[in-house]
Amino acid sequence: MKKMLIGGEWVAAADGRSIPVVSPSDGVAFDAIARGGSAEVDLAVKAARAAADGVWGRFTATERGRLLMKLGQVVAEHEEELAVMEAKDTGKPMATARNDIKVLSRYFEFYGSAADKVHGETIPFLAGHQVSLVREPLGVTAHIIPWNYPAQMLGRTVAPALAMGNAVVLKPAEDTSLSAIRIGELALQAGLPPGALNIVTGLGEEAGAALAAHPGIDFISFTGSNEVGTLVQQAAARNAVKCVLELGGKSPQIVFDDVDVERAVPIIVRAIVQNAGQTCTAGSRLLVQRSIYDQFVGRVAQALSKVRVGTPEMDLDCGPVMNPAQLKRVQGYIQRAKDSGIQVLAEGTVQSGAPAGGYFVKPTFFGAVPRNNALACEEVFGPVLAAMPFEDEADAIALANGTDYGLLAAVWTENAGRLHRVAKAVRAGQVFMNCYGAGGGVELPFGGTKRSGHGREKGLLALEEVSTTKTLVHFHG
Numbered sequence: 001m002k003k004m005l006i007g008g009e010w011v012a013a014a015d016g017r018s019i020p021v022v023s024p025s026d027g028v029a030f031d032a033i034a035r036g037g038s039a040e041v042d043l044a045v046k047a048a049r050a051a052a053d054g055v056w057g058r059f060t061a062t063e064r065g066r067l068l069m070k071l072g073q074v075v076a077e078h079e080e081e082l083a084v085m086e087a088k089d090t091g092k093p094m095a096t097a098r099n100d101i102k103v104l105s106r107y108f109e110f111y112g113s114a115a116d117k118v119h120g121e122t123i124p125f126l127a128g129h130q131v132s133l134v135r136e137p138l139g140v141t142a143h144i145i146p147w148n149y150p151a152q153m154l155g156r157t158v159a160p161a162l163a164m165g166n167a168v169v170l171k172p173a174e175d176t177s178l179s180a181i182r183i184g185e186l187a188l189q190a191g192l193p194p195g196a197l198n199i200v201t202g203l204g205e206e207a208g209a210a211l212a213a214h215p216g217i218d219f220i221s222f223t224g225s226n227e228v229g230t231l232v233q234q235a236a237a238r239n240a241v242k243c244v245l246e247l248g249g250k251s252p253q254i255v256f257d258d259v260d261v262e263r264a265v266p267i268i269v270r271a272i273v274q275n276a277g278q279t280c281t282a283g284s285r286l287l288v289q290r291s292i293y294d295q296f297v298g299r300v301a302q303a304l305s306k307v308r309v310g311t312p313e314m315d316l317d318c319g320p321v322m323n324p325a326q327l328k329r330v331q332g333y334i335q336r337a338k339d340s341g342i343q344v345l346a347e348g349t350v351q352s353g354a355p356a357g358g359y360f361v362k363p364t365f366f367g368a369v370p371r372n373n374a375l376a377c378e379e380v381f382g383p384v385l386a387a388m389p390f391e392d393e394a395d396a397i398a399l400a401n402g403t404d405y406g407l408l409a410a411v412w413t414e415n416a417g418r419l420h421r422v423a424k425a426v427r428a429g430q431v432f433m434n435c436y437g438a439g440g441g442v443e444l445p446f447g448g449t450k451r452s453g454h455g456r457e458k459g460l461l462a463l464e465e466v467s468t469t470k471t472l473v474h475f476h477g
């Protein structure tokens, strides 16, 4: 049973409870994690406060940066071990898991190297006064992350918080806590002082809810579903605590009649099957100009029908979905679409030899999906692509903006004017032009508009989210 990291010590839940760790590839439990709750969250928040007010708080920015860069190096040295662990825990193909660990290492490197480049400002003011604006850590930051990219999500949210000198309490997803625990060990090895990083494992409604509501935190970053995001924001509001929400998406691929077909098709297929579609930025809506609709959708169908699903060791295009609830959810969307008579344009295959107990779903491509159908508006969080035709630029923009979400979008056209007009009109936190996907784009500010959330992670903007300013006014006569 894996223990939790609190104040530099490895501890079990006070009441001894645990949660089994199940492999999505075969449905078999192979380990267990501690089921922490409000008591452990309380200890972790206190340990974080002690670190922020103590040794960790006295680290200079350069010292913090060096330490994070060292941790990035240590992670890189353990890439294969961490990738095997992550693949087993999530079911994702080994190639994807290796890339996730590379990105994790890059987060520590990027934010480590940025730690001492955050400078203040001076502000012209009244005669005889010197005014400076300094940036300071928030104090204790709380981070709740989902199960789709456990290691990447940890790096994305924890690295900037530590770089700015905050002390962190992390609640990983109950389905996928193993890599976080191992990273906790590596962080201590790299020299992170006790209490700077605390990891409480457990259920969302227990440990997660207790962390979000804890009066001792100064900030919360939540990545996950809209339903839980709302609860977290309510809890944060009760304590007047700032919160960053990274929620769902229903991102459109907007394809005009002058698209570079050879370039676009493989990228569009990958954007929906990657991580078995369990990616907040999955390109789940394929909007195609009517004049090329049949032809283009046919090419995508051809490519999608070659997609193969299997275990991490098979290392194919995608793995199983995360758990039985997710399997049921995704299969439900597929079945309801079939029942309502929407045509299946293509299906991938589950590789023979994939264990019968695994949570495998055949990637499925539907079209033409009616604009008011669930597949056109709701996040499936599985490998399901919905094609829809549009008439012209104005119709494409209306359709692209026609959901509650606004996370990512892509525009495909060789017409530069159209590319930029559409990119400007689409409501999304990131717009890709003739390419797709943030993936490892550690440098690129990322986050939602509309119901996809608020606040920014990644890039240098993330450092502003996890810090505050103090205005110093000095009268010197």
Ligand code: NAD
Pocket: 144, 145, 146, 147, 148, 171, 172, 173, 174, 202, 203, 204, 205, 207, 208, 209, 210, 212, 223, 224, 225, 226, 228, 229, 231, 232, 245, 246, 247, 248, 249, 279, 280, 379, 381, 407, 448, 452, 453
């Ligand atoms: P989820 O909301 O069920 O769980 C996310 C985390 O919240 C987990 O750690 C969970 O334990 C915790 N949690 C659950 N209930 C809680 C509660 N009552 N209080 C506090 N914490 C609680 O989400 P999920 O199913 O793990 O992830 C899928 C969702 O996450 C999708 O909607 C996806 O789009 C979204 N997501 C968004 C991004 C992004 O960057 N925008 C990235 C990845 C996933």
